[in-house]
Amino acid sequence: MKENKFKKNSSQALTTQHETRMLSIKNLKASIGEKQILNGINLEIKAGEVHAIMGPNGSGKSTLASVLSGRDVFDVTGGEVLFDGENILDLSPEDRARKGIFLAFQYPVEIPGVSNANFLKTAVNEIRKSKGLEPLDSKDFLVMMKERMKLVEMDKAMTQRSVNEGFSGGEKKRNEIFQMAMLEPKLCILDETDSGLDIDALRIVANGVNALRSKERSFVVITHYQRLLDYIVPDFVHVLYNGRIVKSGTKDLALELEEKGYDWIKEIKADAVEFSNK
Amino acid sequence: MPVKEFPELQEKAISHFNHLGFPGQKNEEWKYTNISPILSKTFSDSILPGGITKNEILKRFPFIRDAIFIVVENGRWNREESEFKDIPQGMKIGYVREEKNNPSIQKHFNSYADVQDDSFAALNTAFSNDSLLIQVLPGSVIEKPVFIIHVASSDEQAIVIHNRLLLVAEKNSSAKISTLFVSKTGSAETFTNAIHEIFVGENAKLEFDILQNENEKSFHICGTHVLQSANSVFSINTVSAGGKIVKNKLHIKLNGQNGENHMHGLYVASDSQLIDNHTAVYHAVPHCNSNQLYKGIIGGKAHGVFNGKIFVEKDAQKTNAYQSNKNILLSNDAVVNAKPQLEIFADDVKCSHGATTGQMDEESLFYLRSRGIGEENAKSLLNIAFANDILNAISLESFREYLSSLVETKLKDTLS
Ligand SMILES: Nc1ncnc2c1ncn2[C@@H]1O[C@H](COP(=O)(O)OP(=O)(O)OP(=O)(O)O)[C@@H](O)[C@H]1O
Ligand SMILES: [Mg+2]
Secondary structure (H helix, E strand, C coil): CHHHHHHHHHHHHHHHHCCCEEEEEEEEEEEECCEEEEEEEEEEEECCCEEEEECCCCCCHHHHHHHHHCCCCCEEEEEEEEECCEECCCCCHHHHHHHCEEEECCCCCCEEEEEHHHHHHHHHHHHHHHCCCCCCCHHHHHHHHHHHHHHCCCCHHHHHCEECCCCCHHHHHHHHHHHHHHHCCCEEEEECCCCCCCHHHHHHHHHHHHHHCECCEEEEEECCCHHHHHHCCCCEEEEEECCEEEEEECHHHHHHHHHHCCHHHHHCHHHHHHHHHC | CCCCCCHHHHHHHHHHHHHHCCCCCCCHHHCCCCCHHHHCCCCECCCCCCCCCHHHHHHHCHHHCCCEEEEEECCEECCCCCECCCCCCCEEEEEHHHHCCCHHHHCCCCCCCCCCCCHHHHHHHHHCCCCEEEEECCCCECCCCEEEEEEECCCCCCEEEEEEEEEEECCCCEEEEEEEEEECCCCCCEEEEEEEEEEECCCCEEEEEEEEECCCCCEEEEEEEEEECCCCEEEEEEEEEECCEEEEEEEEEECCCCCEEEEEEEEEECCCCEEEEEEEEEECCCCCEEEEEEEEEECCCCEEEEEEEEEECCCCCCEEEEEEEEEEECCCCCEEEEEEEEEECCCCEEEEEEEEEECCCHHHHHHHHCCCCCHHHHHHHHHHHHHHHHHCCCCCHHHHHHHHHHHHHHHHHHHC
């Protein structure tokens, strides 16, 4: 306990020294109702890095993404999350978004009656307002929208339609990346953005993501398939199992998983937990 | 008391009322709507003009600038402040009493309202004084919108107002009529008791929009009774926002084959408002379609009631009748009673009905917020989207936009 406290303080000091550390997740635990889903996650992400998270179904990947973006159906029962050195766990979802956290949803919701364009304009301008910037007028907004639509080769008609309503699975995913391009976040969390995309769309979306990569922007890419990581090459690959990161490595780890599956990971988990707590 | 317009009808109505009395909550039609707050008041019927001007009206309702509009103040038509010089050919606007010798008008007047069964219809018949007539002549297609602006205004004493409209769309005609019920700014308590009788002739097409937005002290009871002929299309959109108690009754009878109607209703209630919609559609003949969608957004300690009946008579084969009622509750103290009812005596019909009541969709709300949109704004976007489903049925764009911002403002107040 004493040791823990000391650790906390020292890491905070570190954060201020090394300003490149964007996200720092420490022993994060979260549950829904009685069920604990995240069992102590530790993860450090520096600006400009791409981290891939893999792991079996139900291991807690989407839950981690939701907790980071502030979904309140999950109770955070322990740990902390620092974003640019600030604890964000008490912030509302909108405040986190305004600080630059973006989640591309695994299952984007359909919102009938709210047009994509109106929705995005509201979002862009609320984020601008939080930064003390003037709102974009309709003309500038349209120019920006046109430009960013090209990035994911999105059809203009889709912006006129209600948010995701009647969109195909692939179109929804493309729309998520389009929104990401519009909102210019610092930390982009992509939750299985590749699932549901055809081969061409996967390439287009991946190219869009790569175009958005920069020294200031970091990515967490949740995926089941090594294929995506051929396009978006990660700096690190982590395996999430039973609500813990049980193994971390470079992009080679993804290849190894593709080949061997997860069984060997499940067996070594006890050791790994200890390792990641150190 | 002023001279009666129709002494015989009015005497009869008084005796109906004496027989009926006021409805209590044991009466199925009034189960959820307790009118004792109305009955406990003394309302005067000495109607004084409130002195509203055309300029004030235009300022408040800029969208009527190029339309024909009739200003009705406390039940009396204020001709000076109305705008009806350019009534298109093929449309007649006047008093029903001026058509006493016109049998084709008189056959409709007081024929559809349920004067024998409904206390308020009886009272309206007994005491209304300026029964208004709008007639669209056979074959006339009226593009110009027509608005009736009902202004309730009382300085001190609570007053009762009986508004009455007879709307006749003759064979092959087409028109759009909208009626607004509002209070004069700063008005004391008023009790509006309105009756609309509507006849839609063969192959006629009619849109009738109602906005109820009187002040928070007002009581409003409105009966709309419609008879549809063969091949006619009737659309009615009822938007209820203001009023302490608002109670609507909408009865439509499909009386000729291939008739079609669309009933849309939106009620937005906050504080301790009560808004009650009772609808009934009678399919009397084969091959007719009826569609109804009523939506409610209820906040505060407000109470919404929806009761929709569909009757399909034995001969009304090949009927299509749809009804849906959806409600969003914005607070824990908000209440909705929804009751759809089907009575079907024909065997070859397609009917469906359903009612849902719930909170705002949590996932959608999170989605919007995760994009940086503040909670209040996100809720308002979702509510407006929910409401627009109804408002989009209103064909006059400027009126629709007015209603949309009215609803938005009311929701912002309710949510903050
Ligand atoms: N709202 C919820 N109510 C109850 N259990 C939930 C809820 N959300 C998630 N869970 C449970 O939490 C666990 C982790 O779910 P999560 O969606 O985070 O998994 P995942 O790693 O993203 O899986 P997948 O690869 O299938 O997307 C699962 O067992 C899931 O059933
Ligand atoms: Mg998932």
